[in-house]
Each structure stands twice: as C-alpha cells, then as structure tokens.
Amino acid sequence: MSSEPTPPYVAVIFTSRLNAATCRDPREYEEMSVRMEQLASEQPGFLGVESARRTDGTGITVSYWVTTEDAVAWKRVHKHREAQARGRTEWYESYKVRIATVGREYAGPD
Amino acid sequence: MSSEPTPPYVAVIFTSRLNAATCRDPREYEEMSVRMEQLASEQPGFLGVESARRTDGTGITVSYWVTTEDAVAWKRVHKHREAQARGRTEWYESYKVRIATVGREYAGPD
Numbered sequence: 096m097s098s099e100p101t102p103p104y105v106a107v108i109f110t111s112r113l114n115a116a117t118c119r120d121p122r123e124y125e126e127m128s129v130r131m132e133q134l135a136s137e138q139p140g141f142l143g144v145e146s147a148r149r150t151d152g153t154g155i156t157v158s159y160w161v162t163t164e165d166a167v168a169w170k171r172v173h174k175h176r177e178a179q180a181r182g183r184t185e186w187y188e189s190y191k192v193r194i195a196t197v198g199r200e201y202a203g204p205d
Numbered sequence: 206m207s208s209e210p211t212p213p214y215v216a217v218i219f220t221s222r223l224n225a226a227t228c229r230d231p232r233e234y235e236e237m238s239v240r241m242e243q244l245a246s247e248q249p250g251f252l253g254v255e256s257a258r259r260t261d262g263t264g265i266t267v268s269y270w271v272t273t274e275d276a277v278a279w280k281r282v283h284k285h286r287e288a289q290a291r292g293r294t295e296w297y298e299s300y301k302v303r304i305a306t307v308g309r310e311y312a313g314p315d
Contacts, residue, residue: 106218106305108267110255145220147257147265155257155265157218163308183314191312195216195305198273202301204293 100142102197105160111182111190113152124186131178138172140165152188159197166194210252212307215270221292221300223262234296241288248282250275262298269307276304 117124132144140161148154160166169175182190227234242254250271258264270276279285292300 102303106216106303108216108218108307110267145263145265147259147263149257153255153257155255155267157220157265157267187314189312189314191310193212193216193307193310195307197218197303197305200301200303202299204297204299 100159100161102200104142104197105163105166106195106197107158107160107166108193108195109156109158109190110193111154111156112188113148113154113186114188115152117186118152127178127181131175134172134174135169138165138169141169163194163196210269210271212310214252214307215273215276216305216307217268217270217276218303218305219266219268219300220303221264221266222298223258223264223296224298225262227296228262237288237291241285244282244284245279248275248279251279273304273306 113121113124128146132146135141135144135158142159142161144156144158146154146156158166158169160169170179223231223234238256242256245251245254245268252269252271254266254268256264256266268276268279270279280289
C-alpha cells in the first residue's frame with residue numbers, strides 16, 4: 096500500500112485467468128500490467144495495489160481506493176479502457192471484478 | 206468459487222510475505238495451505254477461495270463467506286488457529302487481513 100488508510104475504504108478484487116497464448120508469451124500483457132499499475136497510482140483516491148499470479152495463469156489483483164466513485168472513475172480512464180478492451184479480446188480467458196468495502200483490518204505478526 | 210453467490214457477501218483478503226527461510230523451502234507451508242483450504246471449504250458459510258503468490262514471496266488469498274460471522278468463526282477453528290500460530294512464528298515475515306463486504310460484481314468477457 097502506498098499509504099495506510101483506515102477503514103472504511105474500497106477494495107476492487109480482480110481475479111482472472113490468462114488464455115493459453117498469453118501464458119506462453121505474457122510479455123505484452125505484463126508490460127501493460129506494469130503501465131496500468133503506474134497509471135492507477137496517479138488517479139484520485141488511489142490507495143495501493145497488490146497483485147500475484149499462479150503459474151497456471153490464475154491471477155488476483157486487488158486495488159484500494161478511498162471511495163467507490165474513485166474506483167469507478169479509474170475504470171473509465173481512457174487508456175485503462177483501451178487496456179480492458181485488449182484484455183477481453185487478447186489476454187483473458189475469463190475474469191471477475193468484485194467491488195467491496197473494507198470494514199475491518201489487522202496486521203501481523205505483532 | 207464453489208458456488209455463485211450474489212452480493213452482498215463477505216471477502217477476507219489475506220495478503221502476506223513469506224520469510225526468506227520459507228521462500229527457500231516452502232514445502233511445509235504449502236502442505237499446510239492445501240490442508241487449510243480444504244478445511245475452510247468444510248466450514249459453514251464458505252463460498253470459495255482463490256490464492257496466488259509471486260516468486261518474491263508476496264501472496265494474496267481471498268476467501269468468500271456468506272456472513273462476517275462465518276468468516277470470524279473460521280478464524281477461530283482450532284486447527285486453523287494452530288496454522289495461524291505457525292504462520293506467525295515460522296512462515297510469514299508480515300501479513301495483513303482485511304474483512305470486506307462485496308457489494309457489486311461482474312464477470313467477462315461476455
């Protein structure tokens with residue numbers, strides 16, 4: 096996290112499965128992912144992003160935002176829309192987006 | 206997901222960083238992770254779990270539950286408590302748990 100907010104704040108949970116072609120050669124996809132994380136970090140209300148992917152192509156990215164409106168505004172940013180379109184047509188076999196409100200949190204080990 | 210719930214439901218976002226020793230030899234940790242995912246799937250209110258980890262040891266596990274009470278009850282299951290204790294003392298450099306309510310979701314490509 097680029098800052099340490101206190102709840103409530105918004106988490107966008109993006110789970111995806113890359114298609115076979117992208118698993119074989121993920122370079123363009125990975126370059127775009129890096130660019131989108133950078134661009135996200137410049138948006139109003141951005142709190143942080145965490146991302147991990149399994150070798151089978153299943154990935155989880157969670158981005159954190161001050162408000163739902165901030166998360167929705169990021170979805171509509173032009174270059175992000177272009178990346179989403181390429182994701183749908185070129186990279187993802189499937190994906191799911193969940194918009195959630197973080198109500199409680201704790202960290203460890205203490 | 207083992208079922209397809211409709212919002213609202215609960216997502217527990219567990220992000221962690223393995224310590225160096227666990228990164229070098231993650232076998233015990235991974236065996237425990239598999240056992241805990243199995244045990245979680247047997248608990249009341251369990252909806253599903255998704256997990257991914259980076260080669261640098263950073264991981265994200267999101268488990269989904271019908272209610273916050275279901276998620277809290279899972280945290281208190283005896284064998285899960287034992288696993289949490291080993292996580293704190295043996296496996297994790299750091300971790301964070303966020304309890305969130307999923308309010309909206311969508312999937313693709315359509």
